[in-house]
Amino acid sequence: MAHGAGGKASRRLVEGLFAPLLFGSASGPLGDAAHLDFDGTKIAITTDSFVVKPLTFPGGSIGELAVNGTVNDLAVSGARAEAMVVTYVLEAGLPTSVLEAEVRAMGNAARKTGVIISGGDTKVVEHGKADSMYITTTGIGRPIPGISIDPKSVRRGDKIILSGPIGDHGITILLARGELDLEADLRSDTRSVLPLVEVLAKAAGPGIRWMRDPTRGGVATSLNELARDCRLGIVLSEEQLPVHDAVRGACELLGLDPLHIANEGQFLTVVGPEYADTALNALNLAVGGEEAKIIGEVREQPAGAVLVKTLYGGSRIVDMLVGDPLPRIC
Amino acid sequence: MCLAIPGQIVELFPDQPTAAMIDVVGVRRKVDLGLLQDNLPVKGDWVLIHVGFAMSKISEEDAIDQMRMLRMLGEAEFAKEEVEGYGLEDS
Amino acid sequence: MKFVDEFREPEVITRTAEEIRRLADPGRHYRIMEVCGGHTHAIYRFGLKDLLPTNIELIHGPGCPVCVLPMGRIDDGLSIAQDPNVIFAAFGDMMRVPGTTGSPLEHKARGMDVRIVYSPSDALKLAKNNPDRHVMFFAIGFETTAPSTALTLVRAKEWGLHNFSVFCNHVTIIPAIRAILDSPDMRIDAFIGPGHVSTVIGCRPYEWIAKNEHKPVAVSGFEPLDILQSIVMVLRQLKAEEAEIENQYKRVVPWEGNRAALGAMAEVFELRPYFEWRGLGFISQSALRIKDSYAEWDAEKRFVVPGVRVTDPKAAQCGEVLKGVLKPNQCKLFARECTPEHPIGALMVSSEGSCAAYFNYEHRKTEMVISISSVA
Numbered sequence: 001m002a003h004g005a006g007g008k009a010s011r012r013l014v015e016g017l018f019a020p021l022l023f024g025s026a027s028g029p030l031g032d033a034a035h036l037d038f039d040g041t042k043i044a045i046t047t048d049s050f051v052v053k054p055l056t057f058p059g060g061s062i063g064e065l066a067v068n069g070t071v072n073d074l075a076v077s078g079a080r081a082e083a084m085v086v087t088y089v090l091e092a093g094l095p096t097s098v099l100e101a102e103v104r105a106m107g108n109a110a111r112k113t114g115v116i117i118s119g120g121d122t123k124v125v126e127h128g129k130a131d132s133m134y135i136t137t138t139g140i141g142r143p144i145p146g147i148s149i150d151p152k153s154v155r156r157g158d159k160i161i162l163s164g165p166i167g168d169h170g171i172t173i174l175l176a177r178g179e180l181d182l183e184a185d186l187r188s189d190t191r192s193v194l195p196l197v198e199v200l201a202k203a204a205g206p207g208i209r210w211m212r213d214p215t216r217g218g219v220a221t222s223l224n225e226l227a228r229d230c231r232l233g234i235v236l237s238e239e240q241l242p243v244h245d246a247v248r249g250a251c252e253l254l255g256l257d258p259l260h261i262a263n264e265g266q267f268l269t270v271v272g273p274e275y276a277d278t279a280l281n282a283l284n285l286a287v288g289g290e291e292a293k294i295i296g297e298v299r300e301q302p303a304g305a306v307l308v309k310t311l312y313g314g315s316r317i318v319d320m321l322v323g324d325p326l327p328r329i330c
Numbered sequence: 331m332c333l334a335i336p337g338q339i340v341e342l343f344p345d346q347p348t349a350a351m352i353d354v355v356g357v358r359r360k361v362d363l364g365l366l367q368d369n370l371p372v373k374g375d376w377v378l379i380h381v382g383f384a385m386s387k388i389s390e391e392d393a394i395d396q397m398r399m400l401r402m403l404g405e406a407e408f409a410k411e412e413v414e415g416y417g418l419e420d421s
Numbered sequence: 422m423k424f425v426d427e428f429r430e431p432e433v434i435t436r437t438a439e440e441i442r443r444l445a446d447p448g449r450h451y452r453i454m455e456v457c458g459g460h461t462h463a464i465y466r467f468g469l470k471d472l473l474p475t476n477i478e479l480i481h482g483p484g485c486p487v488c489v490l491p492m493g494r495i496d497d498g499l500s501i502a503q504d505p506n507v508i509f510a511a512f513g514d515m516m517r518v519p520g521t522t523g524s525p526l527e528h529k530a531r532g533m534d535v536r537i538v539y540s541p542s543d544a545l546k547l548a549k550n551n552p553d554r555h556v557m558f559f560a561i562g563f564e565t566t567a568p569s570t571a572l573t574l575v576r577a578k579e580w581g582l583h584n585f586s587v588f589c590n591h592v593t594i595i596p597a598i599r600a601i602l603d604s605p606d607m608r609i610d611a612f613i614g615p616g617h618v619s620t621v622i623g624c625r626p627y628e629w630i631a632k633n634e635h636k637p638v639a640v641s642g643f644e645p646l647d648i649l650q651s652i653v654m655v656l657r658q659l660k661a662e663e664a665e666i667e668n669q670y671k672r673v674v675p676w677e678g679n680r681a682a683l684g685a686m687a688e689v690f691e692l693r694p695y696f697e698w699r700g701l702g703f704i705s706q707s708a709l710r711i712k713d714s715y716a717e718w719d720a721e722k723r724f725v726v727p728g729v730r731v732t733d734p735k736a737a738q739c740g741e742v743l744k745g746v747l748k749p750n751q752c753k754l755f756a757r758e759c760t761p762e763h764p765i766g767a768l769m770v771s772s773e774g775s776c777a778a779y780f781n782y783e784h785r786k787t788e789m790v791i792s793i794s795s796v797a
Contacts, residue, residue: 179536179539180543181359181360181540182359184357248355252425253357254513254539255513302786304785310468313435313471314467314468315471315786316467316782317783318782319780322517322761323526327539329380329514329539329562329566330487330512330771330772332457332460332484332565332617332773335425336422338423362540364572364685365569365685366681380617381541382539382540382569383540383542385620385673385679385682386620386675388672388673396650397428397646401433401436403433403439
């Protein structure tokens with residue numbers, strides 16, 4: 001199944017199968033979380049599953065990914081995570097020490113982000129299933145005042161801001177699997193982006209049109225989804241894309257594009273042009289936002305697609321991923 | 331057939347003369363020097379790496395030469411235009 | 422990145438593009454073929470077409486070893502790996518290429534042990550670390566990659582590692598270029614030569630293109646400035662009505678090639694009398710097989726292989742696109758039945774296949790006008 005990598009196949013699975021059968025009348029652009037209103041009480045809710053091999057890697061482990069990923073999904077939907085519940089699906093034979101380490105990691109990450117883990121469940125499956133451990137979470141939170149996210153509000157001339165360097169997580173995982181025999185001083189960027197989103201909301205709340213955390217499938221997939229939803233074009237400046245040297249080196253060696261690589265501690269936002277500089281400055285001054293950049297803007301063309309331009313006048317379309325990014329030799 | 335990247339030799343292995351550790355902006359991998367055994371590179375040399383094998387030594391001199399030639403492109407034209415601008419031929 | 426960033430310097434790229442515009446005769450239409458799929462990929466990745474005047478047409482050549490591999494060969498490789506004791510190891514490029522029963526990745530999803538390797542030596546290491554399994558390395562590539570496979574087989578023999586074999590699909594570039602030039606519906610003015618193949622075979626093997634066919638060749642590197650400089654070189658030759666082999670990629674390509682690499686190939690490989698190239702048909706002396714002295718490491722000799730010929734669906738025009746007769750978007754199936762997610766032919770699956778490159782990087786650009794101002 002190519003569906004897990006977060007690109008075209010995932011999107012079609014959700015749109016083509018789940019949406020019509022499950023989501024009923026709530027069809028429309030797919031967001032990271034749902035904002036519900038119960039007679040005036042507004043709640044945001046999200047759910048996610050975490051599957052990663054190896055379980056631990058430089059910079060983190062599956063437990064942290066689970067907490068940060070949930071908090072981030074809510075954050076980019078414009079909500080502050082308050083609580084979550086978790087389910088562990090465990091493979092029979094998993095050493096208790098491994099489980100304990102992940103539970104601790106999860107607890108630490110939750111404390112760090114200020115989220116309460118209020119309950120959960122576990123199931124044990126046969127040895128050979130579950131790749132040691134799968135974690136599913138459901139997070140709830142409150143809408144952050146002053147933000148109203150709607151891809152339909154995206155306009156020509158809006159600017160696209162990226163919170164920091166891309167590709168660290170995906171390349172770290174690829175290297176940690178050990179199959180390619182590459183070493184690099186790289187760590188996963190897993191972290192909660194909520195503090196930065198709150199900084200952004202304060203500085204430029206009314207100007208925020210859209211946000212997304214570019215996890216599986218990378219920046220390319222998130223922006224392609226936006227382009228399709230708002231039917232406008234996204235034009236990026238290659239020179240502005242922040243990429244750490246080691247990520248660049250690994251991508252060049254393996255024939256990968258950093259725009260397709262997963263991130264676990266970054267977010268994208270589209271802001272109105274009059275707010276762009278204020279938003280960027282606020283992020284750059286905040287802890288963890290020093291490397292935020294304006295990476296592009298929204299244009300009429302190429303409608304529904306993402307274009308990357310070079311400094312010397314060349315350009316290429318960047319499409320969504322089909323399946324996992326695969327190293328190549330040709 | 332063509333993805334090959336320049337990397338610098340940062341470590342050699344005395345017990346494995348045809349192996350070396352190369353570095354590409356901080357990413358490291360052990361590569362096989364077997365295809366360069368007639369003229370083994372040394373630490374600090376730059377080599378072209380393809381599928382984990384060093385294919386060729388990279389000549390810094392030739393690289394500099396090439397860039398120099400390219401940077402000069404158009405200079406002859408500019409010089410010509412400038413001379414023509416003086417209108418010397420009309421007089 | 423040293424030896425990379427210099428050749429991507431925007432100001433020099435702009436200058437070189439201007440030189441190309443100066444050299445190109447506005448009354449003439451130039452058809453320049455880049456032989457190697459890696460060049461096709463680079464041209465799209467760096468948006469180089471945007472820098473060229475409209476009377477310079479870049480034709481994509483057949484130098485994509487995945488694209489020219491007949492489906493039957495993929496079936497053969499996968500059939501060997503049906504044995505649960507066998508580990509199927511291959512480069513990432515092969516993973517999504519469809520055989521008649523699915524691609525290696527699809528077989529993996531159904532339980533086959535399929536591993537991506539970056540190097541044939543990694544496949545050998547896999548064999549060393551799994552003494553009770555057999556590792557079969559599905560080898561592809563032109564002369565750039567063949568020496569590495571050869572050396573790996575030499576090592577396998579030296580170490581006496583018997584749980585390792587190679588399913589050899591290496592092909593050679595010169596017969597492919599000959600097939601292009603012999604093709605009646607082709608008109609090529611000049612070639613951008615395959616720089617990395619040339620690190621092994623040198624520049625001499627192309628001399629007949631200049632001498633007999635009177636076409637200029639610039640053996641080219643893969644950075645934007647390399648490719649643009651190669652275009653400058655062939656345009657200058659065409660203007661002067663010359664036809665020579667020029668080594669643009671001097672910093673890496675030795676004129677006489679790499680003797681040790683050629684030696685390793687000669688030790689392990691011999692030419693097959695003929696081999697089928699997808700889209701180009703049977704070409705004699707165009708592919709490598711493992712010599713008898715290494716029979717024990719030859720997957721075709723150790724295992725029984727179906728060897729069934731699989732022809733492409735009639736509507737697929739892979740052959741014409743491979744030869745550069747058709748542009749990818751001129752194939753009837755392009756972007757309709759044949760997309761990167763549902764590829765009919767390997768040209769759509771391989772990252773350097775012209776159809777995939779065109780689909781992924783280009784085809785939505787053609788309807789619009791892009792201004793060359795900077796973005797942010």
